[in-house]
Amino acid sequence: MKIKYTITGLDCPNCAAKLASQMSLIDGIDSAKINFLTEKLTVETSLDEQTADKLLSNAAKAFDKGIKIER
Amino acid sequence: MKRLFDFIKSEIGRIILSIVLFATAIVFERFINIYAGLGLYIAALLVSGGAVFVGAVRGILRRDLLDEKFLMSIASIGAMIVGEWSEGVAVMLFFLVGETFEHFAVRRSRSSIRALMDICPDEACLLTDNGEEIVDSEDVEVGSIIVIRPGERVPLDSIVTLGSADVDTSSMTGESIPISVSVGSEVSAGYIVKNGVLQAKTIRIAEESAAARILSLVENANENKSREESFITKFSRFYTPIVVIIAILVAILPPIFGLRTLNDSIYTALTFLVISCPCALVISVPMAFFGGIGGAASRGILFKGGNVFSKVAKVESVAFDKTGTITNGNFAISNVECFGVDKESLLSYVASTESASNHPIAECLKNASKTKITYNSATERPGEGIIADFSGTICAVGNARLMSEIGVDAIDSKNAGARVYVAINNTLSGIITISDEVKPEAGSAIQKLRALGVKRTYILSGDREENVKLVAEKVGVDKAEFALTPEQKYERLEEIIKSSRSTMYIGDGINDSPSLARADVGVAMGSLGQDSAIEAADMVVMTDNLSKLPESVLIARKTINISWQNIIFALGTKSLILILGLFGLANMWLAVFADVGVAVLAILNSMRALRAPKMK
Numbered sequence: 001m002k003i004k005y006t007i008t009g010l011d012c013p014n015c016a017a018k019l020a021s022q023m024s025l026i027d028g029i030d031s032a033k034i035n036f037l038t039e040k041l042t043v044e045t046s047l048d049e050q051t052a053d054k055l056l057s058n059a060a061k062a063f064d065k066g067i068k069i070e071r
Numbered sequence: 072m073k074r075l076f077d078f079i080k081s082e083i084g085r086i087i088l089s090i091v092l093f094a095t096a097i098v099f100e101r102f103i104n105i106y107a108g109l110g111l112y113i114a115a116l117l118v119s120g121g122a123v124f125v126g127a128v129r130g131i132l133r134r135d136l137l138d139e140k141f142l143m144s145i146a147s148i149g150a151m152i153v154g155e156w157s158e159g160v161a162v163m164l165f166f167l168v169g170e171t172f173e174h175f176a177v178r179r180s181r182s183s184i185r186a187l188m189d190i191c192p193d194e195a196c197l198l199t200d201n202g203e204e205i206v207d208s209e210d211v212e213v214g215s216i217i218v219i220r221p222g223e224r225v226p227l228d229s230i231v232t233l234g235s236a237d238v239d240t241s242s243m244t245g246e247s248i249p250i251s252v253s254v255g256s257e258v259s260a261g262y263i264v265k266n267g268v269l270q271a272k273t274i275r276i277a278e279e280s281a282a283a284r285i286l287s288l289v290e291n292a293n294e295n296k297s298r299e300e301s302f303i304t305k306f307s308r309f310y311t312p313i314v315v316i317i318a319i320l321v322a323i324l325p326p327i328f329g330l331r332t333l334n335d336s337i338y339t340a341l342t343f344l345v346i347s348c349p350c351a352l353v354i355s356v357p358m359a360f361f362g363g364i365g366g367a368a369s370r371g372i373l374f375k376g377g378n379v380f381s382k383v384a385k386v387e388s389v390a391f392d393k394t395g396t397i398t399n400g401n402f403a404i405s406n407v408e409c410f411g412v413d414k415e416s417l418l419s420y421v422a423s424t425e426s427a428s429n430h431p432i433a434e435c436l437k438n439a440s441k442t443k444i445t446y447n448s449a450t451e452r453p454g455e456g457i458i459a460d461f462s463g464t465i466c467a468v469g470n471a472r473l474m475s476e477i478g479v480d481a482i483d484s485k486n487a488g489a490r491v492y493v494a495i496n497n498t499l500s501g502i503i504t505i506s507d508e509v510k511p512e513a514g515s516a517i518q519k520l521r522a523l524g525v526k527r528t529y530i531l532s533g534d535r536e537e538n539v540k541l542v543a544e545k546v547g548v549d550k551a552e553f554a555l556t557p558e559q560k561y562e563r564l565e566e567i568i569k570s571s572r573s574t575m576y577i578g579d580g581i582n583d584s585p586s587l588a589r590a591d592v593g594v595a596m597g598s599l600g601q602d603s604a605i606e607a608a609d610m611v612v613m614t615d616n617l618s619k620l621p622e623s624v625l626i627a628r629k630t631i632n633i634s635w636q637n638i639i640f641a642l643g644t645k646s647l648i649l650i651l652g653l654f655g656l657a658n659m660w661l662a663v664f665a666d667v668g669v670a671v672l673a674i675l676n677s678m679r680a681l682r683a684p685k686m687k
Binding site for chain 2: 014
């Protein structure tokens, strides 16, 4: 399943790429892509939406407090 | 009180507070008490760099030592330790100022692109049994009746059911001349009604509208990275570690050989670290492409990715489909010759046979007669025509090739235009001539392409020799290839592609998908409704105006230029300051400029890509 989020609070494209690669390491997340300029996060996942929301927003918060994701 | 606190927490607030602390610290250090000065320096450092230190610690926790925040923290703390207090604070302060500018620039370009893309209204005025009701566009079902008043944007793709008006289609097509619509016309979400009130029946839900499709194309465009973008990503992967290793060597080696003091060499190494942040590079190049994509979209040209820009910029050969691309595809019957049957029944057979076909020519033949006969079976032969069986009566409608295949002698006609032969039960029964107009701008568009450095232009057509040659002469292409089957067309295109640096193929997308996909740049024209064409093409032009092609070359060149300017400027400045730093000539201030200053300038330069150049 593909889920799309809006992701705000990222500092630079470099950080966006790093966060995306960390997110794709989460169990159940097959791939995660962040487009820094359009502020879009796209993930391929086998998880249900609520679990994915929670894991991804935790990962974002651990990366930097200011990052927020929203479906 | 809370507002004051929020202000202090904001970027601007922190900058002001730390500048005040910094200034006081300098005064205290010089004239009053050196230790009080140090205390104030540390306070200024914490105000400006607190968040950066926290970020650096987080970086360490996730074992990411080459993080920008980590490098900045090391540099400023290092400078404090070697006794360069004011510089240690200055690093953080400058970094904060630079970041603020950077965020501002990023926000501005995001919002200008968003404004460009904000073409679908969120609300629609729905006509219900109880009168008008304002609802979310997303909730409107297909087949609902909506009302659009002067000055409003059409919220959903729909067909006008009442009223007439002039509409401005520029946000969708880049065309500034308004078009008139009346009952039966299709209007797309994003059109602006200039005068008159329209009632219209919706034909698509909001998220499937043409405008929504454009948006998602633009948003996803960045996934197809250009060579320039990939270059920069790969580069930064090597660049930062190399600079860090050099910095360590610079710190250790000179003191070992007794050339410099440890303090001096550490200071040099720290400036190195600050310069080494790759963010300026990583941000500015994609930003240029993003701007280019947005700017082109405002002209009705969609680039499907950064990688398309470089191919369009160096296009050398351009091949056109003829029908519907160079000509406007409005066929009309210009002459009917009958042999042994009356005109009425000939046309009735033709119209009934063609009702099974999707070929553009079929459209006008379908309407040739109102008396339709039901066929039992029909087979379409690509590039030849169609054969239908009317309970025993076999009617073949197609070109001369189809006739020779079924053993009918296709005699020539003296009338100009495309010939459609009709054979009923294997006897030639009629010749219908059909003509199509060349688009008025075709000739000048091809001339402009040539002026932009396109070396060879072709028409690849399945049509007859004299028709293709006539059109080719009119518009001035170098080479006209005619009577090609779809397979031959593809093979010819392949040969052209092999012989040139970059080849553009322009088709209307109806049966061109393989060629669109094969060309370096496949351009689908005026076919936003055609999913297969959009899928296969690299570039989509929303109108069928050929002058968009030279315009796209200009836009692509400008965008590529800007991205290279950024690469060269950022790399040049950084390496210059790195070399100065190596000889101890660059201080922290210069180093911070090399990082954030360069990033801000590169972003501002990228914004120029948003303004698409116009062809004169």
